[in-house]
Amino acid sequence: MNYHWNFGIFLEQVKSGDETYLDWLITGLGWTLAVSLTAWLLALCIGIAVGALRTTPSRLLALLATAWVELFRNIPLLVQMFLWFFVVPEFLPRDWSLWVKQDMPAKEFVTAALCLGFFTSARVAEQVRAGVGSLPRGQRDASLALGFTLPQTYRHVILPQALRIVIPPLTSEFMNVFKNSSVAFAIGVLELTFQARQMQEDSEQGIETYLAVTLLYFICAFAANRGMAWIEAKSRVPGLIARTG
Amino acid sequence: MIKIQNVSKWYGHTQVLKDCGTHVAKGEVVVVCGPSGSGKSTLIKCVNGLEPFTQGTITVDGISVGDPKTDLPKLRARVGMVFQHFELFPHMSVVQNLALAQVKVLGRSPDEAAARGIALLDRVGLRAHASKFPGQLSGGQQQRVAIARALAMDPICLLFDEPTSALDPEMIGEVLDVMVELAQEGMTMMVVTHEMGFARKVAKRVVFMDHGEIVEDAPVAQFFEAPASERAKTFLARILHH
Amino acid sequence: MIKIQNVSKWYGHTQVLKDCGTHVAKGEVVVVCGPSGSGKSTLIKCVNGLEPFTQGTITVDGISVGDPKTDLPKLRARVGMVFQHFELFPHMSVVQNLALAQVKVLGRSPDEAAARGIALLDRVGLRAHASKFPGQLSGGQQQRVAIARALAMDPICLLFDEPTSALDPEMIGEVLDVMVELAQEGMTMMVVTHEMGFARKVAKRVVFMDHGEIVEDAPVAQFFEAPASERAKTFLARILHH
Amino acid sequence: QETGTLKKVKDNGSITLGIRESSYPLSYLDDKQQPVGYHIDVCNRIVDAVKAQLKLPALKLQHQAVTSQNRIPLVANGTVDLECGSTTNNEARQKQVAFAPTTFVTNVRMAVKKASGITGLAQLGGKPVATTTGTTSVQLMRAHEKGKGIDFKEVYGKDHADAFLMLETDRAVAFVMDDNLLAGLIVSSKSPADYAIVGEVLNVEPIAIMLRRDDPAFKKLVDAAVIGLMKSGELDKLYTRWFLSPIPPKNVSMNFPMSEQLKKLIKAPSDAPAESFNKK
Amino acid sequence: MGEFDFSVWGPSLPFIRDGLLFTLRLTLVAMTGGIVIGTLLALARLSPIVPLARIAGAYVDLMRSIPLVLVILWFFLVIPFLTGAPVGAETSAIITFTAFEAAFYCEIMRSGIQSVPRGQVNAAFALGLGQAQTMIHVILPQAVRNMLPVLLTQTIVLFQDTSLVYAIGAKDMLKAADVVGKNYNRPVEMIVLSALIYFAICFSLSLAVKQLQKRVAIVR
Numbered sequence A: 001m002n003y004h005w006n007f008g009i010f011l012e013q014v015k016s017g018d019e020t021y022l023d024w025l026i027t028g029l030g031w032t033l034a035v036s037l038t039a040w041l042l043a044l045c046i047g048i049a050v051g052a053l054r055t056t057p058s059r060l061l062a063l064l065a066t067a068w069v070e071l072f073r074n075i076p077l078l079v080q081m082f083l084w085f086f087v088v089p090e091f092l093p094r095d096w097s098l099w100v101k102q103d104m105p106a107k108e109f110v111t112a113a114l115c116l117g118f119f120t121s122a123r124v125a126e127q128v129r130a131g132v133g134s135l136p137r138g139q140r141d142a143s144l145a146l147g148f149t150l151p152q153t154y155r156h157v158i159l160p161q162a163l164r165i166v167i168p169p170l171t172s173e174f175m176n177v178f179k180n181s182s183v184a185f186a187i188g189v190l191e192l193t194f195q196a197r198q199m200q201e202d203s204e205q206g207i208e209t210y211l212a213v214t215l216l217y218f219i220c221a222f223a224a225n226r227g228m229a230w231i232e233a234k235s236r237v238p239g240l241i242a243r244t245g
Numbered sequence B, C: 001m002i003k004i005q006n007v008s009k010w011y012g013h014t015q016v017l018k019d020c021g022t023h024v025a026k027g028e029v030v031v032v033c034g035p036s037g038s039g040k041s042t043l044i045k046c047v048n049g050l051e052p053f054t055q056g057t058i059t060v061d062g063i064s065v066g067d068p069k070t071d072l073p074k075l076r077a078r079v080g081m082v083f084q085h086f087e088l089f090p091h092m093s094v095v096q097n098l099a100l101a102q103v104k105v106l107g108r109s110p111d112e113a114a115a116r117g118i119a120l121l122d123r124v125g126l127r128a129h130a131s132k133f134p135g136q137l138s139g140g141q142q143q144r145v146a147i148a149r150a151l152a153m154d155p156i157c158l159l160f161d162e163p164t165s166a167l168d169p170e171m172i173g174e175v176l177d178v179m180v181e182l183a184q185e186g187m188t189m190m191v192v193t194h195e196m197g198f199a200r201k202v203a204k205r206v207v208f209m210d211h212g213e214i215v216e217d218a219p220v221a222q223f224f225e226a227p228a229s230e231r232a233k234t235f236l237a238r239i240l241h242h
Numbered sequence D: 001q002e003t004g005t006l007k008k009v010k011d012n013g014s015i016t017l018g019i020r021e022s023s024y025p026l027s028y029l030d031d032k033q034q035p036v037g038y039h040i041d042v043c044n045r046i047v048d049a050v051k052a053q054l055k056l057p058a059l060k061l062q063h064q065a066v067t068s069q070n071r072i073p074l075v076a077n078g079t080v081d082l083e084c085g086s087t088t089n090n091e092a093r094q095k096q097v098a099f100a101p102t103t104f105v106t107n108v109r110m111a112v113k114k115a116s117g118i119t120g121l122a123q124l125g126g127k128p129v130a131t132t133t134g135t136t137s138v139q140l141m142r143a144h145e146k147g148k149g150i151d152f153k154e155v156y157g158k159d160h161a162d163a164f165l166m167l168e169t170d171r172a173v174a175f176v177m178d179d180n181l182l183a184g185l186i187v188s189s190k191s192p193a194d195y196a197i198v199g200e201v202l203n204v205e206p207i208a209i210m211l212r213r214d215d216p217a218f219k220k221l222v223d224a225a226v227i228g229l230m231k232s233g234e235l236d237k238l239y240t241r242w243f244l245s246p247i248p249p250k251n252v253s254m255n256f257p258m259s260e261q262l263k264k265l266i267k268a269p270s271d272a273p274a275e276s277f278n279k280k
Numbered sequence E: 001m002g003e004f005d006f007s008v009w010g011p012s013l014p015f016i017r018d019g020l021l022f023t024l025r026l027t028l029v030a031m032t033g034g035i036v037i038g039t040l041l042a043l044a045r046l047s048p049i050v051p052l053a054r055i056a057g058a059y060v061d062l063m064r065s066i067p068l069v070l071v072i073l074w075f076f077l078v079i080p081f082l083t084g085a086p087v088g089a090e091t092s093a094i095i096t097f098t099a100f101e102a103a104f105y106c107e108i109m110r111s112g113i114q115s116v117p118r119g120q121v122n123a124a125f126a127l128g129l130g131q132a133q134t135m136i137h138v139i140l141p142q143a144v145r146n147m148l149p150v151l152l153t154q155t156i157v158l159f160q161d162t163s164l165v166y167a168i169g170a171k172d173m174l175k176a177a178d179v180v181g182k183n184y185n186r187p188v189e190m191i192v193l194s195a196l197i198y199f200a201i202c203f204s205l206s207l208a209v210k211q212l213q214k215r216v217a218i219v220r
């Protein structure tokens, strides 16, 4: 291969500054974690609510929840990211628009986290809905028959069970959040992919750069996987055989 | 106690309850039977408003179930129900199953609720299993816990929907024993079941349904010795055959 | 026909079959019963090699099931089996269910297989349902199809694992009727069931299992009138109680 | 007997050019989404030379779009034989690849909206400044003597068009980039008259066509072809065609006269990297 | 940017169409290949041969832990070294997507296979069917039916993910829209157009999935 390898590159100084390339990657990892975790938290809250609403008897609420899901899961994330960043502010009143575009603190981060959160919430909602749907209808009846209201039924009976069931698919989604956060570079969040581009342009050691970044993403996804496995083990109910799949 | 008058119900275009009427007096046990799909579960679920019905009225202790102004959760808290598949909450221990609704619905203190729960577990012979999870119990044990859970709310009457038909034959007895005892203590009960031995022993009347209709509503002895309708006769022959 | 000798089986450290031995002669019906978890299903599945066993020998028509050299698919094709939950193939019509193994295993032509299938459907009274899917049939009908499917392979003997315990009470009769008929025609059968009426009517012997052991293996009359073991007595009391 | 790239080209019967999709006017896609531009034309001349040397008039010409992320590995792994984009020739890259003699010189400057009245780095304090992800313009601003001590708020577009969009939509007051790219973006913008390229030259960069390293035969052929264009005056014509005449897609001219540095380089062709250039 | 100018949509249509054709072709090929390979992987993962199951498992976990855009890049850079000859961006995209999606389809098929009750295997064996016959005639048909909605939902995800081929310069729909947006300096309008097209296609697909689900669902 006609390639000049240099794995020592990470400890070298960047061309214009007193940091090393490793510092860049660590900054990037920090932003990747920040965007992903914020988005995941948002996605869980919205996703659980929306997913649960889709299973309620209220036609109107179910319809609104369905609209939310269909809207956010049927457009590629990259395109959504761009829409949120460039298009949505144009519809705000001029003063707000300028504030959002120039003065809003951490605007790239906020936009990316919101966008990724909404996108993921649609998928979480689908999983939660499936989880609720897979519970025997008798559980709902039993809870109502004890005098619980519908919200109480969801809070104490349906959701605790449904969430346990959907931990495996949610694990995938959690891993996806880290991977998908790489799209945030498109609007200028200083996360891993961004730093990788900058580093490879600055250092010209593209392959080493991407190897390192791939490894870091892998570690994030793997950690997410282990974390969810830990939660799954913690929340396992004695005597209840885990459903596979 | 329970009054069902002219109740009809449609699912889309199919009518699953046709002008049903019957009643259960205080302290009475009424058994409902009939072929699969005849509407027994639907009828009994209408009694505590788990299924809405299209026509007719049902009152429980004088309160109209179908009335939109009725506080259904409050009514249901006073009517106990036991299901074919137990429907214990699998993510909670047995005693939590018993305490939850007492705390959240009746507003009892957790300690009080747990104490009452344990007392009832004692009564159904399962005190030792209080901190197990439902999945760790046999079917018969689960169903006894489910009965205790219903009793924990101090219900004015109990509804049973085929409480023994998901059980292994050797476990049916232990559940029926608890039910017989309740009946003898004067609990008002409406029971969907095919256990004709139970019906003979404690029921006052048997309601026989077919195709959504109440075909027969007769005192126990009369139902078994001289069923009026042909359909009830065939049904009894089939089910007592083996 | 079926000889079971000193069969033991472990799942990890728990022993689920303990030194079991019994036999079924040609044309004989043997009923196996016992509490839940006693190992009945495991034992009957060992007979056609669906469960491997750790010790002992089982021979069917002189062929050793545990022998690694035995062509198990070929043996199984000659031993019919009927399951608690029917296990019809839900993605195939009734007649396809009957024809599949005839074509793929016995090498019959599709037409021949379908014709044989239809003939057997006729026999269990379901000819009219040939092109329906299993999900469109009632439980009793599905189980009769499952019996026909086993018969379509012209088996030398039939194994039943609780064939009626997943059925509604009114459907049990129709399945038992078919089984009784088969027994009377001289089919060799080993039947796990709690239907004691069936046992009384057609079984030669009853095998009673508990905790993986064959506790009792006695002629029918003797088993019901004078069970030798305490365990069998309690079990019978429980199951005949209601 | 041919070796290296020439052998590969002969064996495959085809040669692959790496192109950029929006490096105005060096290499970009026209309104038919075909690659065109100054460097594309230069490359086509090189390909003609290859055809002549290999006596393969029917040599097939293929295009592969590249990005600043993958262009160097793609040249190294043989997917692309000649990269005809807008790659700066610098020392770090010379470890990976080789360059033809410099055919364009770009100055890193900034584009602003005329109305903002900004004319230099000093006025950018506290203001958002746009640049393209992966480029090092912001570091250049920091490194420049007049940029020292000024705190910019950096904003990044994923490509030049996005970065320009930031300027256009007032997310940034300046866009720091190669001046030819800035000129190209301004010309094709909705109201070119609103923008100006201003301020200090932050860096001077030689731009050249890129090829695989350690392939003397091919390098010799490419060098000869490029130098031939320079000597014959044909490169001047190409420059005029792309920088001083109307070009697609909008058919307006960039009016971007040739810099003194490039004029010198045409007289004395060189493939020296940027570092030797910026030595004052 | 103030006012929008949607007149750029007209001239963009031919390019959008070409890009869409590529996107659809890539989706179809990767789906077919991915399902076939994914099913084989699922069988490997479930097989009692431990090393085989491990290897398949490791492959799936690796693919699921790396962002697709990096996988695309890696394949593009690495395949030439494996095969000795460069492959075009399109071929590379097809290989990459098939290999990547196979990992996801594998997981879907695996849970599909596991969703078939154990009793079905027993019933098939009891009739004398062999391992392979049981798989082909009894398990897989049910697994596919059970998982059809999820398989198709994954395909919709795949359809959206094809936009990531920008990383290797292949020209899909989003790329085509992007280039038009740059040429006419109307990037926002073109992004809006592609959002609408993606939405229209994905939404109709997901409606179709729901219909299909009702039709093929196994009556139990």
Ligand SMILES: Nc1ncnc2c1ncn2[C@@H]1O[C@H](COP(=O)(O)OP(=O)(O)OP(=O)(O)O)[C@@H](O)[C@H]1O
Binding pocket: B011, B016, B034, B035, B036, B037, B038, B039, B040, B041, B042, B043
């Ligand atoms: N959600 C529903 N939508 C449409 N039809 C329904 C629905 N639920 C029940 N039915 C129909 O209503 C009828 C009565 O059902 P129900 O469950 O009350 O019968 P059942 O007598 O309890 O039968 P089983 O003995 O099987 O429990 C049946 O024909 C059933 O198919």
Ligand SMILES: Nc1ncnc2c1ncn2[C@@H]1O[C@H](COP(=O)(O)OP(=O)(O)OP(=O)(O)O)[C@@H](O)[C@H]1O
Binding pocket: C011, C016, C034, C035, C036, C037, C038, C039, C040, C041, C042, C043
């Ligand atoms: N795959 C397995 N792994 C571990 N233990 C098992 C497994 N399958 C069955 N067992 C155990 O083997 C014992 C016998 O099970 P088996 O299903 O044969 O009982 P059974 O008599 O048929 O009960 P039932 O009446 O409930 O069908 C049980 O204690 C069961 O828990």
Ligand SMILES: [Mg+2]
Binding pocket: B040, B041, B042, B161, B162
């Ligand atoms: Mg019912």
Ligand SMILES: [Mg+2]
Binding pocket: C040, C041, C042, C161, C162
């Ligand atoms: Mg069993």
